[in-house]
Amino acid sequence: MAFEPREEQTKLKYQELRIYSDEELNNYTEDELKSFKVKHNIPDLDELEKGPWPSFVADSKREALRRHKLPEDRMMIKPEVVEDMLGQLQLSFDHGETHWKHGGIVGVFGYGGGVIGRYSDMQDTFPSIAHFHTMRVNQPASKFYDTDYLRTICDLWEYRGSGMMNMHGSTGDIIFLGTFTEQLEPIFFELGHVLQQDLGGSGSNLRTPSCCIGKARCEWSCYDTQEMCYELTHFYQDELHRPAFPYKFKFKFDGCPNGCVASIARSDMSFIGNWRDDIRIDQAAVKAYMGGEIAPNGGAHAGRDWGKFDIQKEVIDLCPTSCMWMEGDTLKIDDKECTRCMHCINVMPQALRPGKDTGVSLLFGAKAPILEGAQMSVLTIPFMKTEPPYDNVKEVVEKVWDWWMEEGKNRERLGELIQRYGIPKFLEVLEIPPMPQMVTAPRANPYIFWKEEDVEGGWDRSIDDYRSRHAR
């Protein structure tokens, strides 16, 4: 099925939407930048500019200078906002504590997320950052955008915000850093009604779903990550904008186990593309790799001579389940033992490809270390076919949410809830049987917990029948 957007999309044209002229955007010289001093003394931040890495301080100084030179009526919040931000940060270094106050009731009408209130507690010293609210803009799927789009949102943010943004937040959103309360609604209006953009999630919401580049450019993608991300983003608008969960909830979509959006580490529900038939092998291409005609790893690591490609050492011996071997000059794979690590496919992409019977694996419960430690998602549904409109996926999502909303404590992530109740309970919620793929280390724990209803005769069954056949 060809992809259909839910509403007609207008191509954004920067020339029609732009706020600033080229002269205004390029309003300083490199010499001016060199001699430019921000209005506060910021020795520790100057220090951060040194060294080989790009520095936000250097970027901030450029932005500070541009705003300094723009006419004041060309910006809706004060020109000094960047300078005050740097000044307050220096003061926080001096004091060893933050001067931001977080949270509050700011937002846009009807939305419980997407805006995060922030205020300075040094408003007399730094008046232009008295308010410094963050806005999260839901990024396009796979972060595909063109320069018209980028320039347009940059102009909007220069005009109504600080001009500083963060590409991208860890949930994937484009983050607008720092504006005043009265700018929130006008920005939201412009984003929604003119630019066809939406705010992302924050707080106890479904957070902005995000996906890898998927079928748009990657031949390994086992399902259309962009389409599923788009569909679930739209389908769960209420969950995204009106918080009623115990805490945050994240979906991330990886097209294959390479995990380019790291869904396994960063989402409560990770979708990872997978196949259930066999890895496709082109034996002629295998020979070409062995003969040195095709560069391994797609030609990466080419800066140094690593010697002749050795399939035994570089592929077969590194297979984590030892399920590959050579029979003469034919490569063999015992596919039922393959754990889908992608290593062999990554090394010899022209010879090996994922199978053709593709779908997703669902994993649950990753989180960063706030309470307890960091946690990876647990493989729970080894394989599922996926077709738009993904009703089977939505059914799973809703079972999980119903349980978590019922049993989850305030500020308890799904992964912590699963930990508290145990995997067997979670499987019951999902109405699926335990499967071998869920077990990481089969011999680590010898205990099997039976339930009374699973045992013939229950707990009170007489032992006599057993004893009649088995002496003590």
Add this chain to the structure above:
Amino acid sequence: MEDLKKAIMDYAESSKKTKFYFSDLEKAVKKVKPDAKAREVKKAATALINEEKLIYFSTGSSTMYGMKGRGQTEDH
């Protein structure tokens, strides 16, 4: 719907707290209407937000509901 909204407001108005987790609202509603579903409670809470009787209070990482005019509910 109206009875759910009333249950939420009765609870919010009588509570000593000024901010509530969604689960607090849900529990309060279930006391009056034991068979109320979380989704219906959420719809009622959203309606109260739209009527500007309740407001969202967010720390950025988690969100609570507040009552207009009580506690820290004005922009500062």
